[in-house]
Amino acid sequence: MQPVSIQSTASQDRLLSKTPNRKKQLLWALLPASIALATLLIWQQSSGYASLVIPRQQVQIATVERGALVRDIAAQGRIVAANAPTLYSQEAGQIEFFKQPGESVQVGELLARISSPALLSEFQQQQAVLSSLQSDAERASLQAREQQLDMEQILNTAQVNLLAARRELQRAQQSIDLGVIRKLDFDVAQDRLTQTELEFAHAERKVALAKDKLAFEQKSRQQDIQRQNLVVTELARKLQALDIKAPVTGQLGNWLVEQQSHVLAGQMLLTVIDLTRYEAELQVPESYARELVPGMTVEITVGNQQLPGQISSVAPEVRNNQVSARVRFADNDAQSLRQSQRLTARVILEEKQNVLKIPRGDFVASGGGKVAYQLVQGQAVKKPVELGALSVQWVEILSGASEGEQWVISNLSEFKDQARVNLN
Numbered sequence: 001m002q003p004v005s006i007q008s009t010a011s012q013d014r015l016l017s018k019t020p021n022r023k024k025q026l027l028w029a030l031l032p033a034s035i036a037l038a039t040l041l042i043w044q045q046s047s048g049y050a051s052l053v054i055p056r057q058q059v060q061i062a063t064v065e066r067g068a069l070v071r072d073i074a075a076q077g078r079i080v081a082a083n084a085p086t087l088y089s090q091e092a093g094q095i096e097f098f099k100q101p102g103e104s105v106q107v108g109e110l111l112a113r114i115s116s117p118a119l120l121s122e123f124q125q126q127q128a129v130l131s132s133l134q135s136d137a138e139r140a141s142l143q144a145r146e147q148q149l150d151m152e153q154i155l156n157t158a159q160v161n162l163l164a165a166r167r168e169l170q171r172a173q174q175s176i177d178l179g180v181i182r183k184l185d186f187d188v189a190q191d192r193l194t195q196t197e198l199e200f201a202h203a204e205r206k207v208a209l210a211k212d213k214l215a216f217e218q219k220s221r222q223q224d225i226q227r228q229n230l231v232v233t234e235l236a237r238k239l240q241a242l243d244i245k246a247p248v249t250g251q252l253g254n255w256l257v258e259q260q261s262h263v264l265a266g267q268m269l270l271t272v273i274d275l276t277r278y279e280a281e282l283q284v285p286e287s288y289a290r291e292l293v294p295g296m297t298v299e300i301t302v303g304n305q306q307l308p309g310q311i312s313s314v315a316p317e318v319r320n321n322q323v324s325a326r327v328r329f330a331d332n333d334a335q336s337l338r339q340s341q342r343l344t345a346r347v348i349l350e351e352k353q354n355v356l357k358i359p360r361g362d363f364v365a366s367g368g369g370k371v372a373y374q375l376v377q378g379q380a381v382k383k384p385v386e387l388g389a390l391s392v393q394w395v396e397i398l399s400g401a402s403e404g405e406q407w408v409i410s411n412l413s414e415f416k417d418q419a420r421v422n423l424n
Contacts, residue, residue, distance in 0.1 A: 052416060054380075056423040060410035061375055062359040066403045069357050069396050071350040071389045075325075077282035079302070079341040082328070083248060083274035086256075089263045090241040091116045097270070101254050105246040105272060112244040112269060119242070123235040130228045137221035144214040151203075151210045158196065158203040165196040250274040278337045280309060280327040282345050289314075289323040297348040298327045302341060311347070352389065356397040361409030364395055373415060375406040380421040 089095070093116035099105060246252075253271030257263055280300050284292060292314045300307040308330045315324040327345065363372060369387040373380035385400030401407070408415075415421050 052418045052420075053422040053424055054414055058410075058414070059380070059408050059423060060361060061406050062361070062409045064356055064358050064397065064401050064403055064405045064407060066354065066356055069352045069355050069389060069391060069394050070348060071352070071391045073284065073288050073347050073349060074392050075282040075284045075345045075347060077280050077327075077343050077345055079278055079337050079339060079343060080281045080326075081250075081273045081275070081339055082277035082279040084253065084271055085247050086271045087111070087244055087247070087269050089114060089265055089267045089269055091119050091238055092264050093117075093119070093242065093262070095257055095259070095261055095263050095269065097255060097259050099252045101252055101270075103252050105250060105252050107246055107249045109246045110243055111246055111252065111272075114242040114244070114263065116239075116242060119235065119238055123232070123239055126228065126232050126235055130225065130232050133221070133225045133228050137218070137225060140217060140221060141214075144210075144217060148207070148210050148214060151207045155200075155203040155207050158200040162193075162196040162200045165193040168192060244269060246272050248272055248274045250276070273339060278329065278339075279312070280329070280343060280345065282325045282327060282347070283322045284325055284347070286318050286321045286323060288347075288349075289318065291349055292323065292325055292347070299346040299348070300327065300329070300343055301345070302337065302343045346392065350389065352396065355388075356401055356403060357394045358397060358401075358407055359409055360390065360393055360395045362411040363407070363409045364390065366412040371412065372400070373408040373412060373421070374401075375408065375423070378423055380408050380415065380423055382415075382417075382419050 091114060093114040095112055095114050097112045099109075099111050105111060251273045253273050255270050256268045263269065280298070282298075292311060294311050294313060296311045298309045298311060300309055309327040310330065311325050312328040313326045317323075325347075364387065367385075370384060372383055372385045374383050375381075383400055386398040388396030388398045390396070
């Protein structure tokens with residue numbers, strides 16, 4: 001038996017080539033470039049290389065100093081009269097002015113007058129009522145006195161009758177002792193005395209009651225007269241108030257109504273300005289409202305004149321994002337100040353001694369108070385800082401600086417948050 005031969009599958013096999021990994025090839029190709037770039041960046045940082053260049057004349061440089069820092073705020077304002085009362089109409093009527101705006105006036109001088117026929121008529125009517133009450137009171141007093149005389153006459157008659165009854169009883173007693181009259185006649189005389197005693201006691205009480213009644217009626221009428229007198233006095237005061245007089249010596253301000261116009265009760269008529277006392281009225285931003293307190297020092301600049309002062313009052317309300325504050329001058333020069341004159345002021349909020357500070361600039365806002373650029377060998381180097389109190393001219397540095405360093409205090413937006421910037 002011949003053996004069976006099996007054919008090989010070699011003729012069917014096919015050699016396949018291995019496909020390379022393209023991602024790995026790309027990574028291996030980029031690896032030298034990445035290493036070179038990292039090496040370049042490290043070299044730039046170590047060697048002080050900066051890719052951004054800014055002309056030096058475009059930035060503002062200042063030096064860090066140590067000394068006193070006065071935290072203050074700047075404000076605008078105007079000169080106002082410390083005492084400028086506004087006069088109002090007490091009654092409705094027609095106004096007549098006797099002084100023009102701007103004229104000087106003396107205290108108590110007549111400035112205007114309001115004519116009110118209705119008020120004058122009411123005053124005359126109430127005055128007539130008062131006169132009538134006074135006449136009625138006098139008439140009633142005379143009648144009461146007459147009644148009192150009548151009552152006194154009755155009392156006198158009762159007293160005479162009482163005396164007569166007593167004498168009659170005395171004679172009856174003597175007669176009965178002698179046995180001249182009867183016991184019945186003696187009892188009659190005794191009853192007569194008792195009757196006259198009762199009549200006299202009643203007359204006394206009646207006279208006393210009449211006196212009390214007279215006093216009560218007189219008191220009641222006097223109260224009516226007093227009440228009416230108050231009405232007349234009040235009307236007289238209102239008539240007197242129709243004459244508008246100057247409450248202070250100074251200058252007449254503006255007319256608040258037209259000449260010969262009809263005014264209502266409680267309507268503003270005019271203002272009078274006291275020229276002997278002035279104050280400054282400041283408009284301070286709302287953000288500083290909580291820090292303003294009476295007694296703070298203020299430096300006022302009016303033209304070329306410097307005037308010291310103190311805050312006397314702060315308004316309790318905010319208008320147009322501003323708070324109004326009144327400043328009283330320490331030295332008031334009435335000759336040089338004028339009403340509504342514009343001024344600038346510097347309000348001293350706080351004084352700090354021996355602090356690091358630098359002139360205030362736009363770097364505070366653009367750097368958020370946390371970033372600054374220090375000038376080092378012609379480059380602006382970014383550094384973290386912490387700023388403190390702000391004043392009109394200075395900024396307090398809490399950390400991140402040393403005395404004598406130079407900083408960029410202008411706007412930092414052009415630096416584009418670079419770590420280093422060349423300044424040429």
